[in-house]
Amino acid sequence: MRGVVLDDLRDPTGTGDPGFDRRVREVLDGGPAEDAGELYEEAVGRFGADHHDALTLRVHTALRQERQGDPAGAAIALSGAAGQLSDSVGPLHPHMLALQAETARLWGECDLTDLAADSYERLAETTAQARGADNPGALAAYERFSWWTGKTDRVGRAVEAYTELLTRQRRALGPNHEDVLETRTELIRWHAQAGDPTGAARACADQVAARARVHGPDHPDTLAARVQLVRWCSEAGDEAGAVRACAELLAARELSRPPHHREVLNTRRLLARHRIGAGDLLAAERDYEELLPDLERHLPVDHRLTLLARADHARLMFLLGETDTAKAGIEERIEDLERVLGAGHESTVTARFLLAATRVTVGDLEGAVTEAEALLPELSERYGDDHHTTLFARAHVLEARGDSAAIGLYRELCERWTPVLGPTHPNVLLVRLRLATEGDLGKDGRRHLSALFEEFRRALGSTHGLTVMFRALLITLRSDEATALAELGDLYRTCAQTLGPDAPGTRAALEAYTEWRELVLGDRTRRSA
Numbered sequence: 001m002r003g004v005v006l007d008d009l010r011d012p013t014g015t016g017d018p019g020f021d022r023r024v025r026e027v028l029d030g031g032p033a034e035d036a037g038e039l040y041e042e043a044v045g046r047f048g049a050d051h052h053d054a055l056t057l058r059v060h061t062a063l064r065q066e067r068q069g070d071p072a073g074a075a076i077a078l079s080g081a082a083g084q085l086s087d088s089v090g091p092l093h094p095h096m097l098a099l100q101a102e103t104a105r106l107w108g109e110c111d112l113t114d115l116a117a118d119s120y121e122r123l124a125e126t127t128a129q130a131r132g133a134d135n136p137g138a139l140a141a142y143e144r145f146s147w148w149t150g151k152t153d154r155v156g157r158a159v160e161a162y163t164e165l166l167t168r169q170r171r172a173l174g175p176n177h178e179d180v181l182e183t184r185t186e187l188i189r190w191h192a193q194a195g196d197p198t199g200a201a202r203a204c205a206d207q208v209a210a211r212a213r214v215h216g217p218d219h220p221d222t223l224a225a226r227v228q229l230v231r232w233c234s235e236a237g238d239e240a241g242a243v244r245a246c247a248e249l250l251a252a253r254e255l256s257r258p259p260h261h262r263e264v265l266n267t268r269r270l271l272a273r274h275r276i277g278a279g280d281l282l283a284a285e286r287d288y289e290e291l292l293p294d295l296e297r298h299l300p301v302d303h304r305l306t307l308l309a310r311a312d313h314a315r316l317m318f319l320l321g322e323t324d325t326a327k328a329g330i331e332e333r334i335e336d337l338e339r340v341l342g343a344g345h346e347s348t349v350t351a352r353f354l355l356a357a358t359r360v361t362v363g364d365l366e367g368a369v370t371e372a373e374a375l376l377p378e379l380s381e382r383y384g385d386d387h388h389t390t391l392f393a394r395a396h397v398l399e400a401r402g403d404s405a406a407i408g409l410y411r412e413l414c415e416r417w418t419p420v421l422g423p424t425h426p427n428v429l430l431v432r433l434r435l436a437t438e439g440d441l442g443k444d445g446r447r448h449l450s451a452l453f454e455e456f457r458r459a460l461g462s463t464h465g466l467t468v469m470f471r472a473l474l475i476t477l478r479s480d481e482a483t484a485l486a487e488l489g490d491l492y493r494t495c496a497q498t499l500g501p502d503a504p505g506t507r508a509a510l511e512a513y514t515e516w517r518e519l520v521l522g523d524r525t526r527r528s529a
Helices: 018-028 033-047 052-067 071-089 094-109 113-131 136-151 155-173 178-193 197-215 220-235 239-256 262-277 281-298 304-319 323-341 346-361 365-383 388-400 405-421 426-438 443-460 465-478 481-499 504-528
Strands: none
Touching: 018 033, 018 052, 033 052, 052 071, 052 094, 071 094, 094 113, 094 136, 113 136, 136 155, 136 178, 155 178, 178 197, 178 220, 197 220, 220 239, 220 262, 239 262, 262 281, 262 304, 281 304, 304 323, 304 346, 323 346, 346 365, 346 388, 346 426, 365 388, 388 405, 405 426, 426 443, 426 465, 443 465, 465 481, 465 504, 481 504
């Protein structure tokens, strides 16, 4: 409470007795502790326990205890003095407030957080009663109470305390006072500590408005508040709010920074990322079309910001169903991501998951399973067993091991993915196909497969590798071995002529034809033997 407008009991005011005053000064300047005790008793007898200099001697004795390494003993001594004094002058006397302030400070020096918080709370209440709730001393005491309450780890109570302090300060000091801004910063921190990102975002929005009024839109403190607002909107699940806050942050940065400045480029990256989170994928795609060339012009290809942007762009391509583009982008940068960001960085882990997921869509099941098996422990630890990435990895690993539990995971994965990616996303279509082939493949089952094939064809096109793969599956289900082998050969030749020998559809047709040929020839060899 130093600096607070309360009576200062550290210095004597004089008793009117020059000799006694000289002895008091000698004790305060370093005289023996015994002399201080004797003088205190004499002062009480001559002038009363509530005389300023008697209290000064009592405070001096207590503070000497503190200097000797016993702040708890000093606090106890001052508490006793306050109890004696209260009987004669009442709890609201200025001397009482000063003693309470010293006692609260000493409990804090002992790191007895609960006692410090409780002492400052009582001091704030009594100071408010004595001098008004808007008195600087009352506000300072309540600020210390709020701070020490936070030190007790009572985070909910700390939020309440700082909320009340903010209300009092705004009323007494006005909304633009620096103390009000600092208190709001603390309130944001404690909302976050309490696991309340919505409250933190709400306080951040007020802070941004206040900082902009006081310092201007592009002041470092205003920009820092805007960065916090973006973060807490996102943490609260309000990605649309994060997009608005990020767009305003970008406009503010561009007031004082050139377009190629790293802070501007990074804010553009964050804006595109939050647009993905908000579901505005087309706007995010436009952002990346402009951002990625600028990053390549002004930053190295393996710069952290460039890699983060490319990883997010690959994720966007995956969400849009452009799995081939996503796969190519990840394969090009996965080594840089692991080297620069680290194998455990969230963007690297996400990129590895996307690599496994996109390998499935090009028929590289072996590569997908290998990646999924290596990644599964990290996904489980980071996101939990119910997260869609973990479900994907575990389902493919179990299926590769021949474990029937994979089907249940595929069902759950389909339920999670369909609302997010859509029913005709390549990966969702594959999961739906896997589930469809698990059931009865009689007349109804084949009718369902035919309807699903039409969805493949409409969504991906007739020449897409997955559509060709599905068509090959239908051929093997509907025809006898010899006919199926002939039709698969025709399918391969048609794809090679129309798509080219290296097209995904051609490779899918060739793989189906080769596998079926080996199966048919193997059966014939066994029968002849």
